[in-house]
Amino acid sequence: MAADYSQEPILKVEHMKQYFKVSSSFTVKAVDDVSFDIYPGETYGLVGESGSGKTTIGRGIIRLYDPTDGKITFKGADITGKLDKDTFKLLRTKMQMIFQDPMASLNPRKKIGDIIGEGLDIHKMYSTKEERKQKIDRILAMVGLAAEHYDRYPYQFSGGQRQRVGIARALIMNPELIIADECISALDVSIQAQVVNLMKDIQEETGAAYLFIAHDLSMVKYISDRIGVLHLGRMLETGTTQEIFSRPLHPYTRSLLSAIPSPNPRTEKGRTALEYDYATSGLDYDKGTLTKVEGSHYVHGTAKEIAEWMESTS
Amino acid sequence: MADKILDIRNLDITFTTTAGPVHAIRGVNMDLERGETVAIVGESGSGKSVVMKTAMGILAGNAVINSGEIIFRYKEDDGSTQEVDILKKEKKWIRKNINGRKISMIFQDPMTSLDPTMTIGKQLMEGMIMHLKISPKEAAARAVQLLSEVGITEPGRRMKQYPHQLSGGMRQRVVIAMAISCNPDLLICDEPTTALDVTIQAKILELIKKLQADHGISVIYITHDLGVVAKVADYVNVMYAGKIVEVGNIEEIFYEPRHPYTWGLLSAMPDLETDDSRLYTIPGSPPNLLHEVKGDAFAPRNQYALKIDSLKEPPMFKISETHYAATWLLDPRAPKVEMPEELSRRIQRMKKEVKEDGSRL
Ligand SMILES: Nc1ncnc2c1ncn2[C@@H]1O[C@H](COP(=O)(O)OP(=O)(O)OP(=O)(O)O)[C@@H](O)[C@H]1O
Ligand SMILES: Nc1ncnc2c1ncn2[C@@H]1O[C@H](COP(=O)(O)OP(=O)(O)OP(=O)(O)O)[C@@H](O)[C@H]1O
Numbered sequence: 234m235a236a237d238y239s240q241e242p243i244l245k246v247e248h249m250k251q252y253f254k255v256s257s258s259f260t261v262k263a264v265d266d267v268s269f270d271i272y273p274g275e276t277y278g279l280v281g282e283s284g285s286g287k288t289t290i291g292r293g294i295i296r297l298y299d300p301t302d303g304k305i306t307f308k309g310a311d312i313t314g315k316l317d318k319d320t321f322k323l324l325r326t327k328m329q330m331i332f333q334d335p336m337a338s339l340n341p342r343k344k345i346g347d348i349i350g351e352g353l354d355i356h357k358m359y360s361t362k363e364e365r366k367q368k369i370d371r372i373l374a375m376v377g378l379a380a381e382h383y384d385r386y387p388y389q390f391s392g393g394q395r396q397r398v399g400i401a402r403a404l405i406m407n408p409e410l411i412i413a414d415e416c417i418s419a420l421d422v423s424i425q426a427q428v429v430n431l432m433k434d435i436q437e438e439t440g441a442a443y444l445f446i447a448h449d450l451s452m453v454k455y456i457s458d459r460i461g462v463l464h465l466g467r468m469l470e471t472g473t474t475q476e477i478f479s480r481p482l483h484p485y486t487r488s489l490l491s492a493i494p495s496p497n498p499r500t501e502k503g504r505t506a507l508e509y510d511y512a513t514s515g516l517d518y519d520k521g522t523l524t525k526v527e528g529s530h531y532v533h534g535t536a537k538e539i540a541e542w543m544e545s546t547s
Numbered sequence: 548m549a550d551k552i553l554d555i556r557n558l559d560i561t562f563t564t565t566a567g568p569v570h571a572i573r574g575v576n577m578d579l580e581r582g583e584t585v586a587i588v589g590e591s592g593s594g595k596s597v598v599m600k601t602a603m604g605i606l607a608g609n610a611v612i613n614s615g616e617i618i619f620r621y622k623e624d625d626g627s628t629q630e631v632d633i634l635k636k637e638k639k640w641i642r643k644n645i646n647g648r649k650i651s652m653i654f655q656d657p658m659t660s661l662d663p664t665m666t667i668g669k670q671l672m673e674g675m676i677m678h679l680k681i682s683p684k685e686a687a688a689r690a691v692q693l694l695s696e697v698g699i700t701e702p703g704r705r706m707k708q709y710p711h712q713l714s715g716g717m718r719q720r721v722v723i724a725m726a727i728s729c730n731p732d733l734l735i736c737d738e739p740t741t742a743l744d745v746t747i748q749a750k751i752l753e754l755i756k757k758l759q760a761d762h763g764i765s766v767i768y769i770t771h772d773l774g775v776v777a778k779v780a781d782y783v784n785v786m787y788a789g790k791i792v793e794v795g796n797i798e799e800i801f802y803e804p805r806h807p808y809t810w811g812l813l814s815a816m817p818d819l820e821t822d823d824s825r826l827y828t829i830p831g832s833p834p835n836l837l838h839e840v841k842g843d844a845f846a847p848r849n850q851y852a853l854k855i856d857s858l859k860e861p862p863m864f865k866i867s868e869t870h871y872a873a874t875w876l877l878d879p880r881a882p883k884v885e886m887p888e889e890l891s892r893r894i895q896r897m898k899k900e901v902k903e904d905g906s907r908l
């Protein structure tokens with residue numbers, strides 16, 4: 234199934250803020266007024282430099298934090314304030330997160346099968362033991378693991394296999410939205426390719442939407458329908474993958490794209506990426522707003538700045 | 548320029564496990580000249596980290612070294628050159644004289660090198676006070692300087708934060724700052740930039756390059772990011788199942804790869820130029836080293852495998868002074884096999900890109 238833009242978005246994030254107070258004089262504005270939405274079956278890639286707030290957004294959406302401000306709507310339900318029982322269950326079943334470090338997120342003393350079945354157990358999503366086993370076996374097969382793997386422990390798997398376990402654990406709940414935080418960064422290229430192909434296949438089969446958080450832009454380009462570019466907790470530019478890659482407008486986006494390393498030593502050796510330094514950029518993020526350029530392409534800036542960027546890229 | 552800083556000969560290591568012996572490193576040779584950069588690439592589990600941990604004398608307790616030597620030549624503070632076989636030295640001696648001082652390692656997972664109960668400022672200063680014998684005040688100033696060099700803003704404030712209060716990429720940059728804080732002769736980076744976004748990654752790589760030029764540091768990169776390899780490395784070692792299966796200078800590996808496993812690795816990279824609906828993956832999985840490998844370890848996954856591959860292990864065939872590969876396809880008696888057409892087209896395109904760029908050639 235491809236992204237379905239005729240329906241209502243499955244996830245709407247409006248003016249999300251997440252502040253952390255570190256000391257009486259130092260507050261980190263990890264996420265500062267961020268809005269975006271994701272449609273059923275769509276893959277939305279979230280990119281941005283380290284510390285820009287990607288993980289915080291993911292964790293805020295799945296409510297591991299209480300957002301400082303803003304509104305998040307999932308499948309029509311407001312999931313921002315205090316959650317009633319039904320909304321909480323909706324959130325914990327229909328939305329799943331795959332964490333960055335597969336090893337740290339898997340209980341070392343539990344068998345793989347039981348790790349994968351944990352969500353089923355908590356939400357009592359089966360009536361018989363056989364049904365539980367069947368469900369787990371089906372997911373194991375889906376992610377390319379064998380039924381015999383059920384009784385193994387996490388350390389007995391390779392990095393790529395462990396990442397599949399993380400994916401299986403998310404999938405078994407039949408989620409409609411999967412938040413994947415850097416889920417392939419720690420894997421080597423050949424396994425990255427396996428996992429990304431697998432995620433694409435699963436999307437075809439189940440129609441799940443993905444929030445794909447990553448810093449590897451070549452992978453993001455490959456998997457995403459739309460992309461959001463984050464910097465210092467702000468959404469600076471968003472649009473279809475095509476729009477962002479063919480006509481990046483914001484200077485930060487442009488520097489990000491120019492930094493993608495290519496496996497070509499002769500061009501790579503001599504090249505330096507475009508510099509972008511907020512302090513000396515002359516931009517003031519407080520003054521700009523996220524403004525529509527064309528189609529689904531939006532960029533953050535003042536009218537004057539945006540006019541200049543459009544001028545220089547046309 | 549025979550100024551070898553590291554010389555690993557015939558390294559062979561087995562781990563004892565409850566399931567039986569795991570023959571993880573099966574005869575590795577590798578050398579490194581002063582000031583040079585070498586990359587080690589290869590699939591997860593191929594032995595990259597184990598080789599480098601051995602060089603730092605921090606191998607796990609269940610490891611048995613069957614054979615080999617690791618000769619390390621470093622400069623003493625008085626300028627004289629020392630030569631040691633790391634494998635013959637006691638762990639305690641290595642910890643005191645080599646680790647963090649002459650050889651620094653940036654580990655794959657930054658959390659393992661940081662103490663969660665200590666502020667990052669304190670952790671940074673500790674090593675410098677111990678190894679460089681400078682005052683806490685000097686150390687603090689240098690720590691702030693290092694943090695800003697690795698791209699951390701508001702370094703003064705960040706000094707007082709604990710690791711969990713930083714983002715993943717920031718933690719990694721703190722670890723990098725720690726590793727370079729005592730001016731090592733050799734820097735080993737185990738997947739140093741996987742947690743970093745491309746702009747910071749580019750900055751860190753450029754920073755390491757600069758330090759390298761300024762101080763004549765040699766660097767070993769363990770990475771699966773071939774873009775990083777292309778940017779930084781002079782030589783590349785391709786590892787598979789505990790062996791180096793191809794070694795060459797950067798151009799030989801990227802433009803004239805000869806081992807089918809290297810072909811697979813290069814093909815699996817996503818390509819910004821093409822819009823294939825699926826990425827290439829190497830079929831099958833690496834061998835279980837609990838069982839002794841017979842013949843070429845890559846044979847079961849190799850579509851070009853010959854009959855001899857399942858019987859006899861291929862030697863390193865010489866292709867040029869710097870380029871060697873362990874595959875029977877290079878034997879004069881082997882049928883002529885070319886690399887996959889898709890890869891060959893990609894290499895042609897990369898070379899063309901260079902011409903259009905006009906940069907060098
Ligand atoms: N629990 C916390 N307490 C204080 N500050 C925090 C906390 N969690 C995150 N931060 C801060 O919020 C900012 C955003 O962090 P976040 O982890 O979301 O970044 P990220 O975009 O995921 O970065 P990376 O690519 O490095 O993982 C950082 O400045 C970080 O230090
Ligand atoms: N202490 C140990 N006991 C038993 N086996 C071990 C031990 N340490 C490593 N191994 C095994 O040795 C092999 C090589 O491991 P190593 O960590 O060097 O892989 P790697 O190439 O660094 O992989 P990655 O890219 O996933 O980091 C693996 O099969 C691993 O399971």
Ligand SMILES: [Mg+2]
Pocket residue numbers: 287288289714715
């Ligand atoms: Mg993160």
Ligand SMILES: [Mg+2]
Pocket residue numbers: 595596597655737
């Ligand atoms: Mg490793």
